[in-house]
Amino acid sequence: MTVPSVPTRGRTLDYAAPVYDLLEPLCLLNRQDEFDRTVLQALDPQPGDKILDLGCGTGVQCRKISQFLDPGQGGCITGIDAAGRMIAAARAKRATPHCRFEAMAAEDLHFPDAAFDAVISSLFYHHVPLDLKRRSLEEAFRVLKPGGRLIVADMHTPTTFIGALVSHLSRWLFLQPQIAENIRGVLPELMSESGFLPPRIVARYFGYIAVFSTTRPL
Numbered sequence: 001m002t003v004p005s006v007p008t009r010g011r012t013l014d015y016a017a018p019v020y021d022l023l024e025p026l027c028l029l030n031r032q033d034e035f036d037r038t039v040l041q042a043l044d045p046q047p048g049d050k051i052l053d054l055g056c057g058t059g060v061q062c063r064k065i066s067q068f069l070d071p072g073q074g075g076c077i078t079g080i081d082a083a084g085r086m087i088a089a090a091r092a093k094r095a096t097p098h099c100r101f102e103a104m105a106a107e108d109l110h111f112p113d114a115a116f117d118a119v120i121s122s123l124f125y126h127h128v129p130l131d132l133k134r135r136s137l138e139e140a141f142r143v144l145k146p147g148g149r150l151i152v153a154d155m156h157t158p159t160t161f162i163g164a165l166v167s168h169l170s171r172w173l174f175l176q177p178q179i180a181e182n183i184r185g186v187l188p189e190l191m192s193e194s195g196f197l198p199p200r201i202v203a204r205y206f207g208y209i210a211v212f213s214t215t216r217p218l
C-alpha cells in the first residue's frame with residue numbers, strides 16, 4: 001500500500017527503498033549482523049519497554065529488537081521514517097502487532113511527552129542538517145521518560161586513515177554537507193545541549209561510525 005512521505009529537509013531515501021535491504025549489508029562490509037548486535041547490546045531491551053527507532057528505513061533493526069519485547073507486558077517498538085516508501089516496505093516485510101511503522105519526521109514527532117523507555121537511531125543523523133539534528137535530539141529527549149535511554153549509531157570523527165578516507169569521500173561523492181557536521185564531531189555536543197547526560201562511546205565501526213549511549217536524567 002502507498003504511504004505518503006513526510007516533508008523534511010532531511011535526505012530521505014524513498015528512491016532506495018526497493019533495494020535498501022541489499023545495499024545496507026554491502027555498506028556495512030557484510031558486518032550488518034554484528035553491527036545490529038552491538039546496537040542491541042547497548043540498548044539492552046527489557047520485555048516491557050516501549051522503544052522508538054528514528055529513521056528506521058525498512059525496519060530491520062526494529063524487527064530484531066521486537067523479538068526481545070513482550071507485548072503482554074506492554075513491550076513494543078515503533079519505527080518512524082520520513083520516506084513513505086521505506087515505511088511501506090517496513091510494514092510489508094516486518095510489521096507485527098508489537099512492531100509498528102509510521103511515516104513521520106524525526107524533528108516533529110507526533111507522540112506525547114515521556115511516551116518511551118528508549119530511543120534508538122542508526123545511520124540517520126548524517127542525513128539531516130545541523131538544525132534538524134538538534135531538533136530531533138530535543139524531540140527524542142521530550143518523548144523519553146526520565147531515566148530513558150538514547151542509543152545513536154552514526155558517522156563521527158574518524159579514528160583511522162581508512163575511516164577518514166571513507167567519510168570524506170562519501171561527503172563529497174554524495175554531496176552531503178550533513179556528513180561534514182558528523183565528521184566535525186557535533187553529535188555528542190548536541191546530545192548534551194538537548195539535556196542528555198554526557199554520552200559515552202560504547203563501540204566503533206570501520207574507523208568512522210560510533211555508537212553513543214546516554215540517558216535522559218531522572
Ligand SMILES: C[S@@+](CC[C@H](N)C(=O)[O-])C[C@H]1O[C@@H](n2cnc3c(N)ncnc32)[C@H](O)[C@@H]1O
Nearest residue numbers: 008010011012013055057081082083105106122
Ligand atoms: C541510512 S538510512 C538508515 C536506515 C536504518 N536506520 C538502518 O540502520 O538501516 C537513513 C534513513 O533516514 C531517513 N530520514 C532522512 N531524513 C529523515 C527525517 N527528517 N526524519 C525521519 N527519517 C528521515 C531516510 O529516509 C532513511 O530511511
